[in-house]
Amino acid sequence: MTDITPATWTALTTLPGRDAAEALGERMELLDPAPDGLGVFEIEDGSGLWEVGGYFTEAPDGAALALLAAAFGAKPFTVSELPPTDWVAEVRRELHPVEAGRFFVYGSHDADRMPEGRVALLIEAAMAxxxxxxxxxxxxxxxxxxxxxxxxxxxxxxxxxxxxxxxxxxxxxxxxxxxxxxxxxxxxxxxxxxxxxxxxxxxxxxxxxxxxxxxxxxxxxxxxxxxxxxxxxxxxxxxxxxxxxxxxxxxxxxxxxxxxxxxxxxxxxxxxxxxxxxxxxxxxxxxxxxxxx
CATH class of the missing domain: 3.40.50.150 (Vaccinia Virus protein VP39)
Structure with missing residues (x-):
């Protein structure tokens, strides 16, 4: 069984100040095509910058993004296309069992590697x-x-x-x-x-x-x-x-x-x-x- 997503796009920018970042995020919701998801996060490196990102299932309008960046004093958006991906398979390749003291965290694909005498915690790759x-x-x-x-x-x-x-x-x-x-x-x-x-x-x-x-x-x-x-x-x-x-x-x-x-x-x-x-x-x-x- 696979969980293959179609091609998607991300559009990311940074700008100073929480208020401006949140206002930019709200304005992005009015784009056509609109983003399917939005994130506004403080970059915790002491710079005072905030990251605003949109997740699109259709190619975003580059000209509209450029106008938004200029209007809000943000850096130009970086737009990236992500190819169709089987994310569960990708995670399974990276999701190895982890041991922390008596605790053993694993996915069902590694059930045969579970040692005896441990507190076993099953987390599926799709919920990783x-x-x-x-x-x-x-x-x-x-x-x-x-x-x-x-x-x-x-x-x-x-x-x-x-x-x-x-x-x-x-x-x-x-x-x-x-x-x-x-x-x-x-x-x-x-x-x-x-x-x-x-x-x-x-x-x-x-x-x-x-x-x-x-x-x-x-x-x-x-x-x-x-x-x-x-x-x-x-x-x-x-x-x-x-x-x-x-x-x-x-x-x-x-x-x-x-x-x-x-x-x-x-x-x-x-x-x-x-x-x-x-x-x-x-x-x-x-x-x-x-x-x-």
Whole structure:
């Protein structure tokens, strides 16, 4: 079985300032042909630049894009055509099993490679964002391994920005008595999380909710352990809310950080009442273990 997409196009540009970037993104929605998807992201390198990108299933109007770039003070759009691709096959070629302490994250195509005595977490190639095959998620699993070595046993766990819910599933497997909540701002991610729970024989064991940050009754806390594998900006903004949701002496495992960003995030959480209890770098990425109080 294949999942071949037709040819698609991307159009990307950068410009300074959030307001201008968001306004440009809104204006792109009026293009003909209109983009099927849009993204507006801060480039977290200290430059103050924002990236605006559109995803098209028809070739975009180059002249209209040039006019938009000039009108909003953006760099000229870079337009790229992507050929028809079997993305599931592509991911399977790159998606090798990952071992992080006792955890073994794999796709069904590698089921015969699963070693005995490990906590096995199945993530299908078609659902491969946030699978543990990235230094940030792997770092979170290793931080969880460190807590297990300390004898830490949380009664309540939250996975904020859960993606495929690999971290929530890992926590539920090693803390079966704990109440575990997985949340994501994206409704599709919540559906993927629930699907992954089913294929791992864990349906109904983790509460999956759609929420931004801690803005949901299910995330009121207090939690003994919170995972937040997202980005620097949201992590810094979330620090006060995290302090309100984590129990005294509770832990927060934070990732999605480039190594150069870790100190800023650590400082924000120290100011909110946490102290740094551990730090691990994997390639370009850092995972922080913070302890409240």
């Amino acid at each position: 964002f946030g699978t543990g095959h990235h230094g940030t998620t792997q770092g979170c699993l290793l931080a969880l391994e460190d807590l297990l070595a300390e004898g830490f046993a949380p009664g309540a766990v939250a996975d904020v920005g859960a993606g495929t819910a690999v971290l929530a599933m890992a926590a539920k497997r090693v803390f079966p008595e704990a109440h575990v909540v997985a949340s994501d701002i994206d409704a599709v991610a919540v559906e993927v999380a629930e699907a992954n729970l089913r294929v791992n024989g864990m349906a109904g064991t983790v509460d999956c909710v759609e929420a931004a940050g801690f803005d949901h009754a299910a995330l009121a806390g207090p939690f003994d352990l919170v995972f937040a594998n997202i980005l620097k900006g949201p992590l810094v903004e979330m620090a006060p809310a995290m302090a309100g949701a984590v129990a005294p002496e509770g832990r927060a495992i934070l990732s999605g950080l480039l190594n150069a960003q870790a100190d800023e995030v650590s400082d924000a959480y120290r100011a909110a009442g946490f102290r740094e209890a551990g730090r691990r770098e994997l390639g370009d990425w850092t995972t922080l273990l913070m302890r409240r109080g």
